[in-house]
Amino acid sequence: MPEGFEVRLPDGVRLHGETTGPVDAEATAVLVHGWTLDGRSWHRQLAGIGEQLGDRVRLVTYDARGHGRSSCMALRTATLAQLGDDLVAVLDEVAPTGPVVLVGHSMGGMTVMEYAHRHPAHFAARTAGLVFVATTAEGHTHTAYGLSPRIARLIRLAETTGAGVLARCGSWRPPRALLRALRPSLRWLLFGDRCDPTDIRLVTSAVAHASLRSIGGFRASIGTQHRLDTLAELGDVPAAALVGDRDRLTPPPCAESIAQVLPTTELTVCPGAGHMLMMERPDEVTAAIVTVLRQALATRDATSSKRLQRD
Numbered sequence: 001m002p003e004g005f006e007v008r009l010p011d012g013v014r015l016h017g018e019t020t021g022p023v024d025a026e027a028t029a030v031l032v033h034g035w036t037l038d039g040r041s042w043h044r045q046l047a048g049i050g051e052q053l054g055d056r057v058r059l060v061t062y063d064a065r066g067h068g069r070s071s072c073m074a075l076r077t078a079t080l081a082q083l084g085d086d087l088v089a090v091l092d093e094v095a096p097t098g099p100v101v102l103v104g105h106s107m108g109g110m111t112v113m114e115y116a117h118r119h120p121a122h123f124a125a126r127t128a129g130l131v132f133v134a135t136t137a138e139g140h141t142h143t144a145y146g147l148s149p150r151i152a153r154l155i156r157l158a159e160t161t162g163a164g165v166l167a168r169c170g171s172w173r174p175p176r177a178l179l180r181a182l183r184p185s186l187r188w189l190l191f192g193d194r195c196d197p198t199d200i201r202l203v204t205s206a207v208a209h210a211s212l213r214s215i216g217g218f219r220a221s222i223g224t225q226h227r228l229d230t231l232a233e234l235g236d237v238p239a240a241a242l243v244g245d246r247d248r249l250t251p252p253p254c255a256e257s258i259a260q261v262l263p264t265t266e267l268t269v270c271p272g273a274g275h276m277l278m279m280e281r282p283d284e285v286t287a288a289i290v291t292v293l294r295q296a297l298a299t300r301d302a303t304s305s306k307r308l309q310r311d
Contacts, residue, residue, distance in 0.1 A: 002046075007062070007093045009086060011077060016069035017062030019094060020046060025058035027128065027296050028095040029289065032087065033061070034106030034134075035222065036215055037206045038068030041105065041278055048286035049293070057293055062090055064111070066214025068206065072171035078217025080107070080225050084114030088122060099128035099296050103289055105278060106250060107218065109135025113227040116234060128296035130239040130262075131289050134247055134275050136254035137231055137261075140223040145189070146248040159219070166216025173211060179204050192246035192274035199279040232261040238295040239265040240288040244273030244280065266291070 002018040009015065018039060029049065031042045039061030046059055063070040064083060073082075091100060104112040109132040116123045136142065140156065179186075183204055187195050190203060207215075239262050243255035252269055259265040268288060273280045 005062075005094055007086075007089055009065075009089055011073065012071075013065045013073045013077070013086075014071045015062050015065065015086065015090065017060060017090065017094065019058060019060050020050060021058035022055050023058065025098070026056045026300060027099045027101060027293060028058045028060060029101045029103060029293060030060045030062075030087075030091065030095065032102070032104040032108030032111050033064065033067070034108050035218055036067070036210045037105075037203070038063045038209060040068075040202060040206065041276075042103075044282035045103075045278060045286050045289060048282065049290060052286075052290050053293060056297060058095070060090070060094055064107075064214070066171075066211045066217070068209050072211045072213055075167055075213055075217050078167065078214060079221040080110050080114045080218070081118060081221070083107070083111040084116075084118045087111055087115045088119055091122075091126060095126075099300055100126045101129035101131065101289070101293050101296050102127060103131040103133065104135055105133040106135050106275065107222060109133065110137070110222065110225055110227070113137055113230055114225070117227055117230040120233075127237060128299060129292035130234075130237055131285075131292050132239070132241040132255065132258055132265075133285055133288075134243055134250050134255075134277050135241075135258075136250045137225070137227040137258055138254065139225050141226075142251050142253045143249055144251070146246070146251075160223070166212045167219075169212035169216070171211045171213060174208055174215070176208050179208055189248055190275045192244050192280060193272040194280065196279065199276065202279070203276065228257060228261045231258060234262055236264055237262075238292050238299075240268065240292055241265050242268045242270060242277055242281070242285060242288055244270045244275065244277055246272060246274045249275045 007015040065073045102112045241255040259267040
């Protein structure tokens with residue numbers, strides 16, 4: 001059964017998370033959710049990884065500041081840079097030793113990149129693998145919502161204007177009645193050809209638990225981040241990137257650019273899938289995570305064997 005934990009950050013924000021697996025597992029996988037979502041979005045991967053790797057791996061999920069069961073924050077801290085710092089705090093609290101595989105969806109992937117950019121020594125010492133799911137290292141460069149450039153520009157203008165208003169609404173949550181009315185729009189924006197009704201309900205529930213400040217406040221930072229240079233400096237860390245060819249928010253060029261600058265990346269394009277690959281293509285996402293975890297475990301075993309031979 002999952003065990004809950006709480007990380008209290010220096011600015012008073014409390015992060016809620018859950019762990020599954022033994023504390024002394026051979027490796028830890030930390031799964032970081034996307035914008036307006038929460039740790040529940042990984043529920044299929046948690047089950048699938050556990051079935052395949054058992055007690056060899058400890059699994060960690062947490063709700064980002066302002067999301068899920070974590071507390072709200074000051075508007076000035078609604079940035080990807082802060083999320084990168086928060087990830088360090090989570091690692092130090094719940095996985096202070098041993099190899100770590102970082103898995104990030106959308107904003108979660110950008111959080112991982114920000115961690116690598118802001119804490120390179122910490123990242124190099126701890127990170128044994130990376131999995132990027134429907135994310136980007138280029139802000140909104142490639143985001144056209146699957147529409148014409150002119151219409152996309154109008155939508156972006158409306159989105160950024162609305163985000164500025166929401167960012168000033170503090171810890172209030174979106175009205176559930178409004179979210180139910182917006183379900184068709186969320187389904188169009190986030191999913192590809194098919195959408196299980198339980199998945200759109202889960203997404204709607206997650207958005208309902210995100211503060212209006214987090215929904216609006218992170219938009220500016222997400223739109224302007226550029227971290228291809230950071231990825232290019234990561235060397236030979238095992239990596240995977242997955243994207244749906246119907247993704248309206250982070251389309252295939254986003255994953256392709258990641259694979260270009262990080263040559264160890266195994267790129268997977270999922271036909272007919274949108275932005276919510278963990279739900280739309282759970283088996284493919286789980287397989288990518290397990291593959292990178294196996295690589296991390298193999299490296300750990302090889303290192304341990306060499307040490308024993310020297311001794």
